[in-house]
Amino acid sequence: MADAGIDEGTDDTPADPAVGTGSADLRVDHLTGATTVVVGSRQGRPNLPASGCPFCVGGLEAPEPYEVRSFPNRWPALGDERCEVVLYTPDHDQTFWGLGPDGAERVVRLWADRTRMLGARDDVDYVLVFENRGPEVGATIAHPHGQIYAYDRIPPVPLRSLVDGVLRPDSVPDDLVVARRGDWLAWVPEAATWPYEIRIAPVAPVGALTDPDCDLCGLAEVLVDVLARLDQRFDAPMPYMLWIHQRPTDGGDWPGARVCVFITPLLRAAGTPRFVAAAELGAGIFFNPVVPSVAAAELRALRGVPT
Numbered sequence: 001m002a003d004a005g006i007d008e009g010t011d012d013t014p015a016d017p018a019v020g021t022g023s024a025d026l027r028v029d030h031l032t033g034a035t036t037v038v039v040g041s042r043q044g045r046p047n048l049p050a051s052g053c054p055f056c057v058g059g060l061e062a063p064e065p066y067e068v069r070s071f072p073n074r075w076p077a078l079g080d081e082r083c084e085v086v087l088y089t090p091d092h093d094q095t096f097w098g099l100g101p102d103g104a105e106r107v108v109r110l111w112a113d114r115t116r117m118l119g120a121r122d123d124v125d126y127v128l129v130f131e132n133r134g135p136e137v138g139a140t141i142a143h144p145h146g147q148i149y150a151y152d153r154i155p156p157v158p159l160r161s162l163v164d165g166v167l168r169p170d171s172v173p174d175d176l177v178v179a180r181r182g183d184w185l186a187w188v189p190e191a192a193t194w195p196y197e198i199r200i201a202p203v204a205p206v207g208a209l210t211d212p213d214c215d216l217c218g219l220a221e222v223l224v225d226v227l228a229r230l231d232q233r234f235d236a237p238m239p240y241m242l243w244i245h246q247r248p249t250d251g252g253d254w255p256g257a258r259v260c261v262f263i264t265p266l267l268r269a270a271g272t273p274r275f276v277a278a279a280e281l282g283a284g285i286f287f288n289p290v291v292p293s294v295a296a297a298e299l300r301a302l303r304g305v306p307t
């Protein structure tokens with residue numbers, strides 16, 4: 001789906017939230033309450049060109065050498081320059097964990113910088129950093145990259161996470177912990193919807209990547225650790241969706257805001273995706289075949305960062 005800049009984005013994003021769109025065609029289904037942005041223009045975006053990867057140095061979106069890079073999405077899901085692409089490395093075949101702590105920290109610092117720049121706009125109330133990894137979740141360009149959407153209001157899912165006390169890394173039981181690095185704890189949520197689902201947050205409250213007390217070095221280390229474990233779990237690249245919640249940029253105080261990374265890996269067994277089935281969508285009650293404490297123990301037992 002993308003040639004120039006973009007690719008996955010809205011198509012594979014769960015039906016939550018494309019609220020906050022400036023001039024976009026935003027519609028709400030009166031039965032389900034689901035909000036959808038209709039973006040007919042994206043249907044015409046080209047497939048990956050045979051001419052090569054647009055994200056490699058010398059490609060369409062990366063004409064000059066770079067270490068990390070962000071730029072406006074050529075096929076935006078939202079108007080008004082609200083969609084950006086973030087390139088993690090010039091190395092097409094690299095993984096996130098293969099970047100090592102230093103390379104990962106460059107990515108994390110770019111996420112924070114773009115959050116600051118986009119969040120400073122008067123027409124941006126919420127900045128969502130995210131990544132779709134693997135063709136199984138819609139990524140059609142293999143080159144390591146993520147995306148950022150800048151909404152003109154707070155989308156519904158982040159809004160729920162702003163309630164004080166819903167995210168409590170300080171009270172996670174030991175049997176759900178996957179890893180600790182710096183200020184950050186990675187754990188499997190007790191009521192995980194997805195097998196091997198992971199949340200990562202600082203144990204002490206921090207509101208945003210842009211806060212002075214946010215340990216970006218520790219975040220880089222914990223991401224390298226956790227994403228390495230996910231690839232080790234089935235000895236293959238784990239397809240996943242990843243996003244980051246943080247304080248809105250609407251100028252409000254939001255004392256309940258907590259920066260938190262959410263990772264939803266797709267596989268429940270080697271080569272076997274976890275499908276969301278009819279009963280789950282129909283009833284709103286999900287069935288997770290992997291016991292969260294077992295998932296955490298399995299991930300804990302892996303090596304983390306390979307040597």
Ligand SMILES: [Zn+2]
Binds near residue numbers: 055143
């Ligand atoms: Zn590439």
